[in-house]
Amino acid sequence: MNRLGPEDYQSNRHIRKIMRLAQASKRDVFFDLGCGMGKLCVIAVKEFGVKKAVGIEMHRGRASKAARFVRDQGLSDRIEIWNEDYMESDLGEATVLFCGHNETEEDVPHFEDALGNGSRFVSLFLPFVGVVPDAVDYPFYLMKLPFKKTEDGSRWASAVLTKKAEVEELYRELDTDREYRYDKRLMGRLMKDRFGGV
Numbered sequence: 560m561n562r563l564g565p566e567d568y569q570s571n572r573h574i575r576k577i578m579r580l581a582q583a584s585k586r587d588v589f590f591d592l593g594c595g596m597g598k599l600c601v602i603a604v605k606e607f608g609v610k611k612a613v614g615i616e617m618h619r620g621r622a623s624k625a626a627r628f629v630r631d632q633g634l635s636d637r638i639e640i641w642n643e644d645y646m647e648s649d650l651g652e653a654t655v656l657f658c659g660h661n662e663t664e665e666d667v668p669h670f671e672d673a674l675g676n677g678s679r680f681v682s683l684f685l686p687f688v689g690v691v692p693d694a695v696d697y698p699f700y701l702m703k704l705p706f707k708k709t710e711d712g713s714r715w716a717s718a719v720l721t722k723k724a725e726v727e728e729l730y731r732e733l734d735t736d737r738e739y740r741y742d743k744r745l746m747g748r749l750m751k752d753r754f755g756g757v
Contacts, residue, residue, distance in 0.1 A: 574602045581655045581679045585609040592645040592658040597625030600638045612638045615645040630644045650674055659683040661742055678704040685741060689753035691718045712754035
């Protein structure tokens with residue numbers, strides 16, 4: 560159930576940051592993974608002119624509310640709401656994606672298989688462990704496919720914090736900054752798997 564979208568979504572200011580970071584345009588098909596109430600899809604279509612948006616929401620009630628919101632906006636011809644688990648969805652059409660959930664072990668290989676080269680993936684709070692972001696507008700990180708991977712923990716920590724840093728400094732930042740939301744045990748496993756012995 561860690562893939563449910565939020566009841567209350569990002570502020571409009573944050574939604575616009577996501578779309579600007581991804582350089583979303585009329586050529587794009589936007590997917591919101593865990594779309595909650597569908598607000599990001601609506602702004603993607605209305606303000607950024609994406610040709611199509613798809614919101615994927617596993618929670619039946621939220622998916623229903625999102626679909627109603629889309630209908631009320633008169634955008635059902637350009638926005639689809641899918642009531643399913645995005646890890647089981649067909650993402651092949653996506654050129655821009657947003658996901659606000661914590662990373663799991665299967666995310667990197669899954670999205671590498673599911674998405675085409677040139678797709679832009681925006682994450683909240685942290686990029687995938689070991690993936691160097693292409694751009695940052697905190698709290699959002701942009702990662703383009705194919706992902707730029709590193710086995711150097713310090714290089715990754717520096718990319719996350721946007722300054723020269725060691726892994727220990729990243730952990731201190733994660734522990735003291737309440738903005739970061741992450742599972743410490745899972746992060747430790749991912750760091751060990753991808754950087755070895757960290």
